[in-house]
Amino acid sequence: MELLSALEALLFAVGSEGLDTKEIAAIFDIAPPEAASLCLQLAEKLDERSAGIAVQQVADTWQLVTRPEYAPYLKRMAQSPMQSTLSNAALEVLAIVAYKQPITRGEIEDIRGVQSDRALATLVHRQLVEEKGRADAPGRPILFGTTVDFLRQFGLKSLQELPPLPENMGHDDISLFQLPTERARD
Amino acid sequence: MELLSALEALLFAVGSEGLDTKEIAAIFDIAPPEAASLCLQLAEKLDERSAGIAVQQVADTWQLVTRPEYAPYLKRMAQSPMQSTLSNAALEVLAIVAYKQPITRGEIEDIRGVQSDRALATLVHRQLVEEKGRADAPGRPILFGTTVDFLRQFGLKSLQELPPLPENMGHDDISLFQLPTERARD
Amino acid sequence: MPYEVKLAQFEGPLDLLLHLIRKNEVDIYDIPIAIITEQYMDYLHAMEAWSLEIASEFLVMAATLLSIKSRMLLPRTRVAEEEGEEDPRLPLVEQLLEYERCKWAASQLSNMASARAEVYSRSPMDLSPYRNRDIPALDGVTMWDLVDAYRKLYMRLPAAERVAEIRGHVERVEDVMVDLVDKIRRYRRIEFMMLFQSVRTRQSLVTGFLAVLEMIKDGTIACEQSEPFGPLELIWMGD
Numbered sequence: 001m002e003l004l005s006a007l008e009a010l011l012f013a014v015g016s017e018g019l020d021t022k023e024i025a026a027i028f029d030i031a032p033p034e035a036a037s038l039c040l041q042l043a044e045k046l047d048e049r050s051a052g053i054a055v056q057q058v059a060d061t062w063q064l065v066t067r068p069e070y071a072p073y074l075k076r077m078a079q080s081p082m083q084s085t086l087s088n089a090a091l092e093v094l095a096i097v098a099y100k101q102p103i104t105r106g107e108i109e110d111i112r113g114v115q116s117d118r119a120l121a122t123l124v125h126r127q128l129v130e131e132k133g134r135a136d137a138p139g140r141p142i143l144f145g146t147t148v149d150f151l152r153q154f155g156l157k158s159l160q161e162l163p164p165l166p167e168n169m170g171h172d173d174i175s176l177f178q179l180p181t182e183r184a185r186d
Numbered sequence: 187m188e189l190l191s192a193l194e195a196l197l198f199a200v201g202s203e204g205l206d207t208k209e210i211a212a213i214f215d216i217a218p219p220e221a222a223s224l225c226l227q228l229a230e231k232l233d234e235r236s237a238g239i240a241v242q243q244v245a246d247t248w249q250l251v252t253r254p255e256y257a258p259y260l261k262r263m264a265q266s267p268m269q270s271t272l273s274n275a276a277l278e279v280l281a282i283v284a285y286k287q288p289i290t291r292g293e294i295e296d297i298r299g300v301q302s303d304r305a306l307a308t309l310v311h312r313q314l315v316e317e318k319g320r321a322d323a324p325g326r327p328i329l330f331g332t333t334v335d336f337l338r339q340f341g342l343k344s345l346q347e348l349p350p351l352p353e354n355m356g357h358d359d360i361s362l363f364q365l366p367t368e369r370a371r372d
Numbered sequence: 373m374p375y376e377v378k379l380a381q382f383e384g385p386l387d388l389l390l391h392l393i394r395k396n397e398v399d400i401y402d403i404p405i406a407i408i409t410e411q412y413m414d415y416l417h418a419m420e421a422w423s424l425e426i427a428s429e430f431l432v433m434a435a436t437l438l439s440i441k442s443r444m445l446l447p448r449t450r451v452a453e454e455e456g457e458e459d460p461r462l463p464l465v466e467q468l469l470e471y472e473r474c475k476w477a478a479s480q481l482s483n484m485a486s487a488r489a490e491v492y493s494r495s496p497m498d499l500s501p502y503r504n505r506d507i508p509a510l511d512g513v514t515m516w517d518l519v520d521a522y523r524k525l526y527m528r529l530p531a532a533e534r535v536a537e538i539r540g541h542v543e544r545v546e547d548v549m550v551d552l553v554d555k556i557r558r559y560r561r562i563e564f565m566m567l568f569q570s571v572r573t574r575q576s577l578v579t580g581f582l583a584v585l586e587m588i589k590d591g592t593i594a595c596e597q598s599e600p601f602g603p604l605e606l607i608w609m610g611d
Contacts, residue, residue, distance in 0.1 A: 004238075006238060006259045009238030009253060009256035009259065010259055010263070012238060012250070012492075012494055014494075015201065015494040015495050023263075049235065051191055051194055052193065052194030052198060066198055067195060070192045073192045073195065073196055073213055074502045075503075076213050077199070077205075077213050077502075078499040078500075078503040079502070079503060080212060080213065092522070094518060094521070095518045095522040096522070096525070098518060113311040113529075114312055114335060115202070117495045117496070118203045121201075121495060121496035124500075125498070153510050156515070163515060163516075165522060199496070199497040242491070249493060250493070272482075272485070277478040277479075277482055278475065278478045280478070281478040282474050285477055298384055298471065298474065299384045299467070300383060300429045301429070308530050339488060340481060341488040341491065342484070348480075351473050351476070351477060
C-alpha cells in the first residue's frame with residue numbers, strides 16, 4: 001500500500017523527533033484514527049520482514065528506531081576508534097558555534113553555504129557541542145552551543161578567553177576598495 | 187539474513203553521515219567486497235518490497251534516503267537536502283568544471299564568453315568546487331575541480347556517472363558538410 | 373518592442389548568439405553573418421534603450437561579428453581559395469558549439485539537482501548511549517586551528533557577500549563618451565592611439581572605439597587619416 005511506504009519515508013526523515021498522530025493525519029489528509037492504524041500496520045509490516053528498524057510509539061508520538069537485537073553492532077560502530085583530529089568541516093562548524101553561540105543548524109548552514117548536519121552530529125558525539133534549548137522561531141529549531149569539554153580540550157577558562165577574531169580576515173588583497181569606516185565595522 | 191537487517195539498522199543510525207564500505211566491513215568483520223555486496227543486497231530488498239526508503243551510494247559511501255516518489259509528503263514537513271537552487275550562471279560554470287577539470291578561471295571564461303568570478307566564488311563557497319593546485323602556465327593560475335560534496339548533492343556515485351557530452355548538439359539535420367563516416371560515429 | 377523582457381536573461385554574448393541562430397532557424401555551420409550581426413546589434417540597441425547595462429563582453433562580440441562580416445565581404449582571391457583559407461566564421465562556430473555543450477551539461481546538472489532534491493536523508497542518530505564514556509582527547513587541534521578555520525571560511529565567502537559591491541569591468545559606451553568629449557575638446561585634435569594610451573584591456577578598447585564611432589556619427593568629432601595605414605586623428609567639431 002502506497003501510504004504505508006510514504007509513512008515509512010516520513011518517519012525516517014523526521015528522525016528522533018517523531019510525528020504525532022495528528023500531524024500524520026494532517027499530512028495524509030486522513031482522520032487521526034486512520035493515521036494511528038496506518039502506523040500500527042507499518043509496525044507489523046516491519047516486524048514481519050524482520051527489518052533492522054521498527055516503529056516505536058511513545059505517548060501519541062510515532063518514530064522509527066533500530067531494533068534492540070542489533071545494538072551490539074551499533075555499539076561496535078560507536079566505539080570504532082574515533083579519530084583524534086577533526087575534519088575541516090567539523091572545525092569550521094565548531095568555530096562558528098564557538099563564536100556565534102547559541103546558534104541553530106540553519107544559521108550555521110547559511111554561513112557555510114552547505115549542509116552541516118553531519119559535521120554537527122560529529123561534534124555532538126564528541127561532546128564538544130550540545131543543545132542549549134530552542135530558538136523562538138518557526139519550528140522552534142534547536143540552539144547549539146559549546147560544552148565544558150570544549151573549554152577543557154582547548155585549554156580555555158571561559159568563552160571570554162576565545163581569541164578575538166582578526167579585524168580583517170585576510171582579504172588585504174581587496175582592501176583597497178574598502179573605506180576606512182567599512183573596515184572598522186568588521 | 188541477519189546481517190542485512192543489522193546493516194539496515196546501522197545505516198539508519200548514521201543517517202546522512204553514511205558509512206563507507208571499509209567501515210561496514212570492519213563492523214561486520216568481513217571483507218570489503220562482501221560488505222559492498224551486502225549493501226547492494228539491501229538495496230535490492232528495499233526495492234522489492236517497495237519500501238519508503240532506499241540505499242544510495244555516493245562515492246564509496248552508503249546511506250539510506252527516502253524514495254523520490256514520496257517527496258510531495260516530505261515537502262510538507264522536512265528540509266530538502268538541496269537548500270537553494272543555483273543560478274544559471276553558476277550551473278554553467280559548474281558544468282564546465284565538472285566535465286573539464288582541472289580547469290582555470292580563464293579557461294572557463296573562454297568557454298562561456300563572460301566573466302565568471304562571481305559564479306565561481308559561489309560554487310567554492312557552497313563547496314561544490316575547490317582548488318586543485320595550480321596550472322603550469324604564466325601566472326600559475328588556480329586550477330578548479332569538483333568536490334565529494336558535489337557528488338553527494340547531485341546524487342552521483344562518481345564523475346564517471348556524468349552523462350557523456352553529445353558530440354554534436356542536434357545539428358545532424360544540417361550535416362551536409364559531414365562525411366558519412368563522420369556521421370556514423372555518433 | 374520585439375525584445376520583451378528577455379533582454380537581461382542572456383548569460384552572455386554566446387548565449388544571445390545561440391538564441392538568434394535558433395530563432396532564425398539557420399545552420400550553425402553556415403551562419404548568415406550579416407543578418408545575425410544586424411539582429412545582434414538591434415539587441416544591444418534595445419538594451420541601451422531600456423537602460424540596461426551592457427557588459428563589455430557583449431561589445432567585444434559585436435566587434436568580432438563586425439570584423440567577420442567585413443572579412444566575408446572582401447573578395448576572396450583565387451590564391452586564398454586554393455590555399456584553403458579558413459572561413460572567418462569558423463572560430464566563432466567552434467566557440468558556439470562548445471558553449472552549446474556547456475549549456476546542455478548545465479541543464480543535465482539542473483535536472484540531477486532537482487531529482488536529488490526529491491530525496492531526503494535523516495540526521496545522524498545520537499550514538500552516545502552506545503559509546504564508552506572515554507572520548508579520546510583531541511590531538512594537535514588548538515585554539516588557533518579554530519580561528520584559522522573561521523578565517524578560511526571567511527575567505528570562501530563570495531566576494532559579493534564580503535564587501536560592498538564592486539562592479540568590475542562594466543563600462544558603458546555613454547560613460548566613456550563623456551570622458552572622451554572632455555579630452556578631445558581639450559586637445560581639439562588628437563591621435564586615436566594617444567587617446568587610448570592608458571587603456572589596459574581589450575574590452576575597454578572596444579568600448580572606447582564604439583564611443584568614438586558613436587561620436588563621429590553624431591558629428592561631435594571627425595576623423596582624418598592623411599595616408600593609408602597612417603595614424604587616425606580625431607578632430608573636435610563642436611565649439
